[in-house]
Amino acid sequence: MLTNRINTLSESITIAVSTLAQELKAQGKDILSFSAGEPDFDTPQVIKDAAISAINSGFTKYTAVDGIPALKEAVAKKLKRDNGLEYAPNQIIVNNGAKHSLFNLFSATIDNGDEVIIPAPYWVTYPELVKYCGGKVVEIQTDDTTGFKITAQQLKNAITPKTKMLVLTTPSNPTGAIYSKEELTALAEVLKGTDILVASDEMYEKLTYEGEFTSTAAISDDMFKRTVTINGLSKSVAMTGWRFGYTAAYDTELIKATKKLQSQSTSNINTMTQYAAIPGLDGSADKDIAMMKTEFIKRRDEAVKLFNEVDGLSVLKPDGAFYLFVNIKEVSNDSLSFAKELLESKGVAVVPGVGFGSEGYFRFSFATGIATIREGIRRIDEFIQELK
Ligand code: PLP
Numbered sequence: 096m097l098t099n100r101i102n103t104l105s106e107s108i109t110i111a112v113s114t115l116a117q118e119l120k121a122q123g124k125d126i127l128s129f130s131a132g133e134p135d136f137d138t139p140q141v142i143k144d145a146a147i148s149a150i151n152s153g154f155t156k157y158t159a160v161d162g163i164p165a166l167k168e169a170v171a172k173k174l175k176r177d178n179g180l181e182y183a184p185n186q187i188i189v190n191n192g193a194k195h196s197l198f199n200l201f202s203a204t205i206d207n208g209d210e211v212i213i214p215a216p217y218w219v220t221y222p223e224l225v226k227y228c229g230g231k232v233v234e235i236q237t238d239d240t241t242g243f244k245i246t247a248q249q250l251k252n253a254i255t256p257k258t259k260m261l262v263l264t265t266p267s268n269p270t271g272a273i274y275s276k277e278e279l280t281a282l283a284e285v286l287k288g289t290d291i292l293v294a295s296d297e298m299y300e301k302l303t304y305e306g307e308f309t310s311t312a313a314i315s316d317d318m319f320k321r322t323v324t325i326n327g328l329s330k331s332v333a334m335t336g337w338r339f340g341y342t343a344a345y346d347t348e349l350i351k352a353t354k355k356l357q358s359q360s361t362s363n364i365n366t367m368t369q370y371a372a373i374p375g376l377d378g379s380a381d382k383d384i385a386m387m388k389t390e391f392i393k394r395r396d397e398a399v400k401l402f403n404e405v406d407g408l409s410v411l412k413p414d415g416a417f418y419l420f421v422n423i424k425e426v427s428n429d430s431l432s433f434a435k436e437l438l439e440s441k442g443v444a445v446v447p448g449v450g451f452g453s454e455g456y457f458r459f460s461f462a463t464g465i466a467t468i469r470e471g472i473r474r475i476d477e478f479i480q481e482l483k
Pocket residue numbers: 132191192193194195218264267268296298327328329335339340
């Protein structure tokens with residue numbers, strides 16, 4: 096009954112673990128979940144107010160498929176102000192979350208057999224969507240010895256005549272790694288003279304703690320032309336449930352193609368969300384973002400310190416996002432069993448590294464209170480010592 100295409104798709108492992116943890120919690124079990132990919136903060140009031148005002152003003156109807164002009168303008172201004180990128184309204188489309196941006200982008204650009212280079216560990220959704228669109232995933236493995244970043248040489252080795260796209264995530268989910276300007280420049284050198292597109296997922300841009308964030312498209316004119324910038328407000332402004340993301344590209348034909356797909360599938364994104372997103376982009380929520388960032392830094396520093404004190408574990412301090420990618424290679428090379436047993440015996444939910452394409456790690460989200468983090472790591476320590 097089902098298509099081959101849908102059968103290639105796996106369930107999101109992060110959502111699966113979070114759902115299982117919620118179910119166990121609902122059964123009354125003492126569960127601490129570090130699996131969720133969403134901030135534990137509330138959406139800022141200024142954003143809620145904008146949505147309420149939109150509803151009360153009767154902005155409850157269909158809008159332009161690619162977003163209301165005021166929102167697209169806010170996106171363009173944000174990209175100019177924060178990233179030094181100049182996009183016109185016809186180079187921007189607003190989507191139902193960045194996941195939808197990626198789905199539309201891959202659908203519009205990947206043909207059967209096209210190769211898409213994805214550095215591992217990767218966010219779980221990329222390879223699934225690439226496969227769904229008929230593409231072939233070409234992984235480049237990285238590990239903690241290189242800060243989980245690919246080198247120019249690795250990229251060079253992965254390119255074939257069939258390479259259509261490189262997917263970059265900066266800051267990364269699950270590692271928090273951020274590509275510096277120099278590192279991006281080295282990758283850009285390799286791409287020069289090719290037709291390879293770059294999808295740059297910058298979802299965690301505002302959650303940069305160390306170093307400076309640089310947009311991939313800002314590296315050079317050549318990179319501006321080949322890079323499709325994907326971003327949104329889910330993580331930086333705690334708007335996961337509102338469903339807002341955007342795509343910006345030099346190629347207006349590409350934006351037009353994704354608009355066509357969107358017009359025949361979802362139409363415009365939720366109208367109230369469009370009004371609510373404007374203060375999320377124009378600086379009105381900057382105070383809230385700064386508060387969340389300060390809190391994330393505190394949690395990150397505490398969690399990194401505590402994990403590195405556990406005999407058998409090690410972790411790099413992430414430069415951004417709200418995840419730790421913890422190395423368990425000394426104690427296990429089967430992250431799926433490790434995570435299952437940890438959940439069953441200690442009630443601690445983490446996501447196995449294998450789901451992100453890297454065995455021997457787990458992802459620990461620190462988007463939860465510091466007391467929970469301390470207790471979670473205490474239980475993980477207990478679990479590890481019992482394993483030995
Ligand atoms: N990109 C990355 C790297 C993510 O981690 C996520 C969410 O987990 C998304 C995109 C999707 O975000 P959205 O909620 O806007 O669809």
